[in-house]
Amino acid sequence: MEKVVLVTGANSGIGLALCERLLTEDSQLLLCLACRNMKRAEDARSALLTSHINAHIDLLHLDVGSVQSVLAAAQELKARYNRIDFLYLNAGIMPNPQVDVKALFKGLFSRNVINMFATAEGLLTQQDRLNSDGLQEVFATNLFGHFLLIRELEPLLCPGGQTSRIVWTSSSNARRSAFSIEDIQHRNGMEPYSSSKYASDMLSLALNRHKNSQGLFSSVICPGLVMTNLTYGILPSFFWTLIMPIMWLIRIFTNTFTLTPYNGAEALHWLFVQNSESLDPRAKYHSLTSGLGKNYTQPQQMDIDEQMSEILYSKLLELEKVVRKKQSEGNVDK
Ligand SMILES: NC(=O)C1=CN([C@@H]2O[C@H](COP(=O)(O)OP(=O)(O)OC[C@H]3O[C@@H](n4cnc5c(N)ncnc54)[C@H](OP(=O)(O)O)[C@@H]3O)[C@@H](O)[C@H]2O)C=CC1
């Protein structure tokens, strides 16, 4: 039986590279590209079809940052498919990033330099805003929209005793100190990206606790530092051109500079070929590239508090009730 695979944010970067790699791995795949921009989705589909002429590639309009769009997309998916084997939750944003140049130069001459380049700890802040649902945009896009999608798709995930898999594209920038359980949307802070990624790590753990018995398994990956639209948005383009040779040089000393979307998608691809029984719910699977350019995947234990992940799960269920109520009231008003 062909596998049904859905990838969010599939039209560029790591998501698109993953699609390419999955089609190379399994030509019988039924691949659904879930994107917010249908023109970009069409372009991605055409690009994939040039190297995989007979591939079965569907498109789906999905803006994960909009409650209404997630609900509509889930309805469409339930009409199209009777199960989903792999749900890759990859779409993500980092709006208005700011690099702390002083911290960068200080870090360059400290013993923390490798960790700084691997995680961007202490280097990056972002400016977030409210979206039209009244939610913080980074939280809504990177976490909550995906949570709502999982909730809506429950009937398609592991129906009839089969197993299904969820894979989150998290980050090495996910940090416990950036997250507050009192402020899960990160309304008061300058690290919404780091907070949302830490929250996705915790949510994955909670999902495993609640859903493994029903055959649903969740994992998180870190793609390393990859040059994509997201990273190009962090610094002016002339700066990237200037430091690119340095980036390739750093890659010799740290395996986390995967740099290309193909390399960054390593752990996403690796998980596709693993059995669900072999997965560790507390591990983050890292895409790594050696100095000689060899790709491999390595699990690392996540710094997660079980109790806090459980509270986050309850808070997300509460918020789901609130947004659903708002949505149905909105529909009645119309
Ligand atoms: N690049 C890196 O170094 C790292 C990236 N990551 C994560 O990898 C994931 C992929 O990012 P990357 O490939 O780097 O960057 P890209 O910007 O190339 O890809 C992000 C994808 O997400 C889509 N997207 C953004 N917002 C929405 C939305 N509201 N609804 C639907 N799709 C949306 C984008 O669509 P559109 O084209 O329309 O904007 C795009 O397809 C992200 O989750 C990111 O946080 C994690 C660690 C490191």
Ligand SMILES: CC(C)=CCC[C@@H](C)[C@H]1CC[C@H]2C3=C(CC[C@]12C)[C@@]1(C)CCC(=O)C[C@@H]1CC3
């Ligand atoms: C001198 C020189 C090479 C400067 C570049 C420094 C920074 C721009 C990068 C150092 C660590 C990078 C990093 C990311 C973005 C670019 C850096 C801050 C990410 C935050 C991108 C998105 C992620 O999810 C994790 C990355 C961690 C490392």
